[in-house]
Amino acid sequence: MSHPVNVVERVRKVLAEVLPGELQAQDIPEDADMVTELGLDSLTAIEFLLRVEDEFDIELDYENLSLAQLTSVRQFSAEVIGRETPA
Amino acid sequence: MSGVTGTGPARPPHRSERRPAAAGHPAESPPGRPAPVRAVRFGSFDAERHWRPADLANLPRLTSPGTESLIAGLDETLAAASGPDDLLITRNPLGRAHVDALGAAGITFRHATAGGGPAGDLPGGGAHPRGADPVPEGVEEALLHDRALQAAIARAEALRPFAVLEATSRLTHQPDMPHALPDYDTVVEVNGKAWSSALADRLGLPGAGTVVRSAAELQETVTALAAAADAEPVVLVKDPYGVAGRGTIELSTPGSLARLVRRLRAQEEQGLRVELLVQRRYARAHDFSGHLTVAPDGTWSLLGIQSMTNDGYRYGVSRPAPQDLVEDLDRRGYPDILEATALALAQAGYSGPACVDSMTLRDGGWVPVLEINARMSMGLLTLELDRRARRSGLHAHLWQHDVTIAGDADIDTLLSALDREGLLWRGGARPGVLPLAGGTLCAPRGRLVCAAFCAAEDFPAWRDRTEQCARGIGVGTLPPTARKAVA
Structure with missing residues (x-):
């Protein structure tokens, strides 16, 4: 199991890769809403989640995921990644 | 029942400020001898969702609350293709201020609302909860229950739907309906990526993708493509009815391919069939x-x-x-x-x-x-707008951005703000911008769809001024630091 802080850092790194613009991982606030504040939408969210799967070698349950669940990096790291079992 | 603009039900509170337009219903033309309707325009902008066979396996996808109501508002953009003798039928009412702004720019048309709009679907015309999808059916289905508008369509010279859906086809098979449209199954077939890919292959054109019809075939094809790539082993996998990025995923690692293959195999075991287009990422x-x-x-x-x-x-x-x-x-x-x-x-x-x-x-x-x-x-709508703009020596540029919408911001407040800033296009040779859809501006997230009428080199400045003005009333495009330059 990854250390929680490390998980957050890795999620921020993945998010920086998919968000439009030149955002650096360290510039993404842990508590910023990924959808309403950072601009993640249903298209970039899929790209983000697929890369998260790659980064953490997990399989997300898309049937039970919605854009509404992509709130902050901190919440996503704890509630979505934290409950997934490594593949 | 048809939601006749001017007499239709009130909108939900978060959009009720939009006063309904008073444009005439086709059956309520002014006294005298009204000109016959030349063409009837309507249609759902999520045609691919309707065309997609239900037994196809899915690529990973996310549900996005509110998307359907946002897409339902895009039919307002068909005003761009409408002339004064055309009848535009939208799923929701058009705002009075929006109709006036379009008219001031020389975009005039007759208008009717199919199905009465979302408020009419709720007891007491109450508000839909935020984030819910308040539109249970498209404009085509609403027209199937609207005898008055069916009669108006039957009297029109031509039918110009955005796309031919199954419900559109059923509409043309109503009694006394003189309009013919292509066979629905044909429309579904030619809109699939399997058809266009086969055509490109038959014509010997570069870039034709490979259609795969099983998880095993996907694995084999992607592996071969990635192996053949020189420096960028990224492969695109596309849903046959995906559109505008929806239903396209990139595979760049063996792990992502393995996960996708596992997902597709699980769906095959449930009886779904695989049909996907595989292409190099160019x-x-x-x-x-x-x-x-x-x-x-x-x-x-x-x-x-x-x-x-x-x-x-x-x-x-x-x-x-x-x-x-x-x-x-x-x-x-x-x-x-x-x-x-x-x-x-x-x-x-x-x-x-x-x-x-x-x-x-x-x-x-x-x-x-x-x-x-x-x-x-959208490209064809831009051509229609450009045809209007060229008369004044300008060019039309159509753009859209997903936006966050705060408070009571809507099309009325946006139009007022653009007017105050002197940005609205009024027709003629003076450049300006024109919002093309009001129904897409619904909190908390919506879509700004606008056209700028200006010289090509001036477009980025007009877009920036428009979005700055929109931000001032709470219609927020992403902060400049989080946006790619789209100029």
Whole structure:
């Protein structure tokens, strides 16, 4: 199991890769809403989640995921990644 | 019941400030001898969702609350193609201020609302909860229950739907309906990526993808493509009815391929069938689209070529293709390819508008038929707007951005703000902008769909001024630091 802080850092790194613009991982606030504040939408969210799967070698349950669940990096790291079992 | 504008039900509170337009219902024309309706325009903008067979396996996807109501508002943009004797039927009422702004810019039309709008679907006209999808059916289904509008459609000279859906087809089979549309199954077939890919292959065009029909075939094909790639082993997997980036995923690692194959195998075991298009990811230089129309007798016309700026795989901006691109495409033989495409569509039994998405590549190559949208398109709407703008020596540029919407911001407040700033286009030679859809501006997230009428080099400035003005009333495009330059 990854250390929680490390998980957050890795999620921020993945998010920086998919968000439009030149955002650096360290510039993404842990508590910023990924959808309403950072601009993640249903298209970039899929790209983000697929890369998260790659980064953490997990399989997300898309049937039970919605854009509404992509709130902050901190919440996503704890509630979505934290409950997934490594593949 | 038809939601006749001017007498329709109130909107939900978060949009109720939009006073309904008082444009006449076709059955309520002014006294005298009204001109006959030339063309009836309507249609759902999520045609691909309707066309997609239910037994197809899915790529990973996310549900996005509110998307359906946002897309339902896009039909307002069909005003761009409407003339004074056309009847535009929208799913929701149009705001009075929006109709006035369009009219001031010379975009006049008759209007009616199908189905009474979302408030009419709720007891007491109450508000839909935020984030819910308040539109249970498209405009086509609403028309199937609207005898008054069916009669108006039957009297019109022509039917010009955005796309032919199953419900559109049923509408034309109503008693006394004189309009013929292409067979629904044909429309579904030619809009699938399997059809356009097979056409590109048959014409010997570069960039034709490979259609795979099982998880095992996907694994084999992607592995072979990745192995053949030199420096960028990224492969795109596309849903046959995906559109504007929806239903396209990139595979760049063995792990992502393995996960996708596992997901598809699980769906195969549940009885779903796999149909996906596999393509190399190309380093594109320029996105563009060819627009044509096929007549029922099989003749065709080239309507124009549009330059596109996509944001990722999603549509961002369309505008007239610059002359150097047109000349380059002439040299490459693009007109001949469009003709071959039109003839293939006609041979398949399709008639109506079509958009051929294409691109040139950084290495000098090109993909002349990336996909075919046998329906109306944003690019074609831009051409219609450009036709109006050229009379005044301007060009039309259509763009859209997803936006966050705060408080009570809506189309009325946006129009007022644009007017105050002197940004609204009033027709004529003075440049300006015009919002094309009000129903997409619904909190908390919506879509800003606008056209700028100006010289090509001035477009970025007009877009920036518009979005700055919109931010001032709470219609927020992403902060500049989080946006790609789309100029």
